[in-house]
Amino acid sequence: MKVLILAGGQGTRLGELGKQIAKPMIKVCGKPVLEYQIELLSRYDFSNIVLVVGHLQEQIMEYFGNGDKWGVKIQYDNQNIEMGTAGRIKNLQVDLEDDFFVLYGDLMFNVNLVKMLKAHNQYKLTFGNQLLGTLLVQPTNHPHDCDLLEVNDDGVINKIFSKPHHVGRTCRNLNNAAIYIFTPQIFRTIESNRALDFGRDIFPTIVEERKGILCAYKSDEYLQDMGTPERLKEVELDVMSGRYEKGMLCVEEKDFLN
Template sequence: MKGIIIAGGAGTRLRPLTYTRPKPLIPVVNRPFLEYQVALLKRHGIDEIIFCTNYMSEQIASHFGDGSRFGVKMQFVNEETPLGTAGAIKNAQTVAGRETLVVLNGDILTDFDLSSIIAFHQSKNALVTLTLKDVPSPSPYGVIVTDDDGRVREFREPSEAQKKALATNPHIETTGVDYINAGIYIMEPEALDAIPTGRPVSIERETYPQFLADGKPIFAVARRGFWLDIGRPEQYRQATQAILSRDIAVEVAGEWTALGYWAMENVQVDPTAHIAPTVHLGAGSKIGPGVSLSGKTVIGPGCCIKANATLTDCILQEGVIVGQGAQLSGVILDDGCHVEAETVVTVPSVLASGTVLRKGTRIE
């Protein structure tokens, strides 16, 4: 059995964070996102993993290498042009061989029990098994309907009117629970045989509905646990918060210190600084006197937070400088940003790599 991670998306909804890196390598609590997926597969006995890549593929290959550093074997299959979800899997068929595949969309943070999903798939002699996540109904997602045995009977897409209503009123009253595609599949090699080559193919809109129309054994099983698509800045924040709150069963980078917060190696913290237990300090970061770090805040590697600065629910990537007395809340700062002294930002914001906020800037 092998794993496939679909990691070719450009991450346009996460710009500007994806201008300089592929979405699957965005740090989440000072750990590249894909490492969480690799760890999940390994935890459930999958030690051969294929990455389907496209956008900035060389960065993914460079980070993981042959996989030995992570205790797995890795291979990379690059798409010259985007092929869609099914097209990407088909493109990996030559290295996947004739084994059962565990497929993950590359932007899903989860702790689902993959072993139980695999066991369900095998018990049904399924061609494909989809994993389902329960969401409040109505939802903007496509809904999957199964019979009592778990066999898929319908793929039901929301109407355009429903999508519009949910987009304009996200707090619309819910009436129950729907089950949506969680982006985790168990696939037999014969399923890949049926995917056409040489063109983009959507697994959700084309492949699976065709399998259903042809009467092929497609099953689905719902699982409880943490699940989140990190495709937008707000969801990226939610992923950070979930890990720091220990709402998801994943390994946190670094160590829990005697002073009561997470930290990686070579951190320098002034004894007068106040750091909440839901804060994570990256390698080599420096925290000055009188600094206050609260909420779910992540300080990236090599960052410098100067005297009396206050940060709440902020995410800083590598090499960010925050000046004396600055006050930041809900801000995401990409690599190399410089926030000068006495700056105040209280509006949730995402600042591109290298952005400079001059002394005394106020964004409220």
């Protein structure tokens, strides 16, 4: 099963650090964030990896090479880097005939991806070809700057509340946590030769226009965005304290009022 890692972001919220270092190469306790991901993928026997690179791509390619050091096979895609997250995946459609993972290379997470895949396969049995993908969702302690979701009892995502949230909006603090499993049917929702983003363009259109089914895999495992200096410090503390290794998030699901 292929795993695509979006590793071309510019890290603008990280200031000067993001200008000098490729965002996935920023170190947490002496090791690049992306290396934590690749080690986890190797541990769960997901060895077929495509790094979708862009900004300062040479740093990533030089460090990881073909992946032999980690017991994985790494390929690179550096084409059409301005096409957005979904647009770049669309360009790889010809090589994605089966279900595949999409991860974001700037996330620190300790998630059992095998369990997530089992949940995805169960959704496939339930919904068949209507299923376009399974999104990992979890409570967030910063809902104001996240895309939030409403999930029904069957696990289907039936509403998406995109950021920024208007004053007075009430919803759960369930966040699109940016780990996805897609079926090849997802490509019918992505136009060719357009710069498109999953969170901003594709998911809201699927849900609002009922173009297919997106399901939620709820997880309380460790996952943190380290896209700001403050969150980077939090992640470093989590690694040093053992919280990352334990794989526990410890954020309560609750209502969010903006």
